[in-house]
Amino acid sequence: xxxxxxxxxxxxxxxxxxxxxxxxxxxxxxxxxxxxxxxxxxxxxxxxxxxxxxxxxxxxxxxxxxxxxxxxxxxxxxxxxxxxxxxxxxxxxxxxxxxxxxxxxxxxxxxxxxxxxxxxxxxxxxxxxxxxxxxxxxxxxxxxxxxxxxxxxxxxxxxxxxxxxxxxxxxxxxxxxxxxxxxxxxxxxxxxxxxxxxxxxxxxxxxxxxxxxxxxxxxxxxxxxxxxxxxxxxxxxxxxxxxxxxxxxxxxxxxxx
Numbered sequence: 001x002x003x004x005x006x007x008x009x010x011x012x013x014x015x016x017x018x019x020x021x022x023x024x025x026x027x028x029x030x031x032x033x034x035x036x037x038x039x040x041x042x043x044x045x046x047x048x049x050x051x052x053x054x055x056x057x058x059x060x061x062x063x064x065x066x067x068x069x070x071x072x073x074x075x076x077x078x079x080x081x082x083x084x085x086x087x088x089x090x091x092x093x094x095x096x097x098x099x100x101x102x103x104x105x106x107x108x109x110x111x112x113x114x115x116x117x118x119x120x121x122x123x124x125x126x127x128x129x130x131x132x133x134x135x136x137x138x139x140x141x142x143x144x145x146x147x148x149x150x151x152x153x154x155x156x157x158x159x160x161x162x163x164x165x166x167x168x169x170x171x172x173x174x175x176x177x178x179x180x181x182x183x184x185x186x187x188x189x190x191x192x193x194x195x196x197x198x199x200x201x202x203x204x205x206x207x208x209x210x211x212x213x214x215x216x217x218x219x220x221x222x223x224x225x226x227x228x229x230x231x232x233x234x235x236x237x238x239x240x241x242x243x244x245x246x247x248x249x250x251x252x253x254x255x256x257x
Contacts, residue, residue, distance in 0.1 A: 003047075003057045003081070004246040006109060007064035007073055009132040010155075011222070014043060015243040016052050022243050024050040027222075032068050040076030057081050061250040063088035063108035063242075088112060088246070092253050096145040106145070107135070109242065114139050116245030117218050120238070124214075126207055128200060128228075128235070130221035132156060136203055138211065149203060154196050154223050161188070173226055197230035204233050 001023070006013040008030060015025040026046050034042075044054055060077050062085045064070035077085050088108040090098060094115055098106055109129065114137050117127045123144075127137040132153045138146040152160075154173075162168050168188060176190040208214055219228045220241040228235045 001052065001056050001058055002247060002250055003043075003060040003077070003085075004243050004250070005043075005060065005062045005073060005077070005085075006112065006242045006246065007062065007066050007069050008109065009066060011131075012069075012073065013242055014046055016047070016050070016057070017243060017247045020247070022240055023052070025240070025243060026050065030066060030069055032066070034069075034072060036072045036075035036079065038076070039073045040080040043073075043077060044080050054081050057083070059083055059250065059254070060085035061088065061246050062086070063112050063246060065107050065109055086250060086253060088249060092249065094249065095252065096139070096143050099144050099146050110135055110137055110148075111145070112245035112249065113137065113220055113241045114145055114245075115248050116241040117238070118143060119244065119248055121216050121218060121236070124211065124216070126204060126215045126217045127241075128217065128219040128221070128224065129241075130154065130219065130223040130227060134196075134200075134221075134223075136200075136207070138207060138215070140211075148207075151199070151203075154192060154227070157196075158188075158192050161192075173223075175226070175230070193227065194230055196227050197232075200227065200235075201232050 002017045004015045004017055011027040012030050013027050016023040074085055090103045090106050094111055113127050113129050117125050123139045123141045125139040129135045134151040134153050137148040140146055162170050171185045171188050176193055179190050179194055181187040181190045217235045218238050219235045220238050228237055
């Protein structure tokens, strides 16, 4: 069974995959203060809580956009299962042509979701990943990864709004009843939810105009189910792109080894 781990700025996604089946997926908070021993114990506890013993893990792959935490997690996994985890890097066999000014700057998570999206959909693609940051990737025919945009995430924007204003309260996220709201909380909810949806619609239009053709649009990430229903464009929701992409990359590069 493959242990797949993606380290994001806010959460660490942990899943176990048997062949093509995702057996489970959990998330724990990304904590820069935790040691490798603490991460090793927590990951072991998560496995056992989902009926998986460490002896059942045959290998591991890790992607990360948080270098200090990556070292602790990698070491914690190595201590726990005695296997050196494979690491997602731009130099590995991704099946993508990285058409970037500096391929080394491509975020591991952005590569992973692009690989997974190409497995299920035919390019050209626009891939939206809504996490701490909202990213939009463009993949053209021939598996050419063209780059995209990085936007402050929904919660980052909301935290900035409440943190820098004296009278705006913290709010829960939910679908607004209407755009023109009549109380402060609903005004904020309408602005952040519909505003994000309109931003995505607008960016899709601009990308298609610049590229000169239409593209299939895919969305993933923890916040995407809340926003994509508010968008006017057709967007395919794919919640498991990260884990599926890690599985694809592991199989591709394990064969190479």
